[in-house]
Amino acid sequence: MSDANDTAPPIRRLIVIGLGLIGGSVALGAKKRGLVKEVYAMNRSADTLEYARDKGIADKTFQSIEEVLEGASDEDLILLGVPVLSLGPVLEQIHKHLEADATITDVGSTKAALVEKARQVWSTLPSNFVPGHPIAGSEKFGVQAANGDLFEEHRVILTPTGAEDEHHLQRVSDLWSGLGAGVDSMTADHHDKVLAATSHLPHVLAFVLVDQLASMEEQTEVLRYAAGGFRDFSRIAGSDPAMWRDIMIANKESISARIEEFESHLNQLKTALRDSSPEQIQEIFERAQKTRNGFLHKSEENK
C-alpha cells in the first residue's frame, strides 16, 4: 500500500457494483494508491468474486445489491461497472436499498439514457449522482484483465446533471485524478455525440467488416493473408459483444446519424472510384492521413 492521498480525505468504502475490467481496475488502482480505505464488490458470479478476493481486488464480496449496500455511509462511493442496459435495474435497487448520502457514479460508454433513467427512478435527478466515462477501453474484458494503472494518462469525461451537490462531484473527480487520469466535463448529450463518432462508429465498422469476411467463401484464405492493417482493425472486433450491443441500443440515435454520415463519405469514394478519378481519391486519402498524423501528434503531447 502506498501513502494515503493527503489533500482530500480518502473514500471510506469503495462499493463496486459489477466487477469487470473497469470496476476491477478502479478497485486495484484505488487500493494501491491509498485512495480508499476498503473495497466492497458485488457481482452475480461467485467465481468472479472468489477471484477478486484471492487477488486482493476486493476486501468483501456480495452477490446482491441489497447486501453490498448494508452499512453504507456518507463517506462511501458507489461505482457502477455493469453493462449499460443493466444500469436501469441497478439504479432501482440502489434507490430502494441505499440509505446514506453516498456518492454514486458509473463508467458506462453512453450517458444520456442513463441520466434519463435516474430521473425516472428518483422522480427527480438525485444530488449524489455524477455520471462518468473513462476513455480507456481495451478489447480485453472481465476482472481477470484488471490493471490498477489502466487510467494513467487517459481522459475521463464526467457529465454532471446540474442537480449534483458540489462535494459529490469533487469526490468523483478526485478519485479519477488520483488514478492518474485527466478529468473533463461536458453534457451527457454532447458526450454521446462525440463518442458515437470516435468510439462507437469505429466499433460498428470493425464488427461489420469482420462479419463480412467471415461470410465470404474464401474465408480461410482471407484470414491467411490478412496483413498487419487488418490485424489492427480487427482487434476492436474482439470486444465484448454483449457490452457493445447495449451501447448500440443506448446510443442508437447518435450512432445511426454517424453511420449515415459514414455512408455518405463512402459514397464520395465510390463515385471517385467509378469515375476512375485519381485526384479525388488522393484528396480523400491525403485529408485522412493529415488528420491522423495530427491526432498522433496530439496524443504524444497529452502524455
Place this chain on the structure above:
Amino acid sequence: MSDANDTAPPIRRLIVIGLGLIGGSVALGAKKRGLVKEVYAMNRSADTLEYARDKGIADKTFQSIEEVLEGASDEDLILLGVPVLSLGPVLEQIHKHLEADATITDVGSTKAALVEKARQVWSTLPSNFVPGHPIAGSEKFGVQAANGDLFEEHRVILTPTGAEDEHHLQRVSDLWSGLGAGVDSMTADHHDKVLAATSHLPHVLAFVLVDQLASMEEQTEVLRYAAGGFRDFSRIAGSDPAMWRDIMIANKESISARIEEFESHLNQLKTALRDSSPEQIQEIFERAQKTRNGFLHKSEENK
C-alpha cells in the same frame, strides 16, 4: 555479410527499380543473408539514392532505367518496387533496354492489371516475368524505413502467368524463402479478389472514417477523446495516399464489389438498430468476435 546460400547459386546482381520500403528491405535482407552478390538501385530521387549508398543498401545507384540495366546478365534479378500505376511505363523501359534473360518480378499490391500490361508491352507474356506480392505492409514508407527482416514469418504470394520458365519462378521463390518468408502461388485474379477483402477494403474504411471525423465540427474534441480502438483503426489511414490511390484504380472492380458487400452488411446492422433488436445486433457482433479470435489463433500457429 553472412554465408552465401549453398543450395542455389546466389543471384549475381539484384537490380531494384523504385527504392522504397519494400525494395530497400529486400536489398538489405538479401545482402545480409548473402542471397545476392551486389545490389544496383534505380530511383528518380538523388536524395534517396545517396541515403541508400550511405546505409549500404545499394552498391551502385542510377537515376534512369536504361543505365541501371546496362551490363545486366542472365544471372540477375530485377525487382520492381514502384507504385502500381507506374509499373506500366517501367515495363516499357525494361522491354526496350533489357538484353539479357534476367528474371523480372515485382512487389505490387494488385496483380491482374500488371499481367495485362506485360502482355501488351511484350505482345505476349514474357517467360522471365514472375509477378509477386509480399504481405508485409506497414504504414511506414520510404527507403528510410527499410528493414532486412521485414519479411520473416510473412507470406509472399506469387502469381505465375503460366508463360514463365521454371528457373525464373524458382529464382524468385528462393529469394523470398531466403528472406524468411513463406511462399504461396495463385492466379492474379484470385489474388486481387482476396486482397480486396483483406487489405484494400480495410484501408478504404479507415481512410473514409478518418476523413469523416476530420470534417466534423467537433474535430478537435473527437481526436481528443479518440480511444485506443480508434488509434489502431487510424494507423492504417496513415499509409501513403499516392500508393493507395494507385491500388484503388488498379483493383477497381474487386474493391467496388467488396465495398458494396460491406454496405449490405452495414445495412443489416442499421436495420437491427432501427428495430432496436438486441438479438440481431449481438448475433452480428458475436460472429465477428468468433472469426477474429479464430484469426488470431491462426496467426499464432503460422509463427
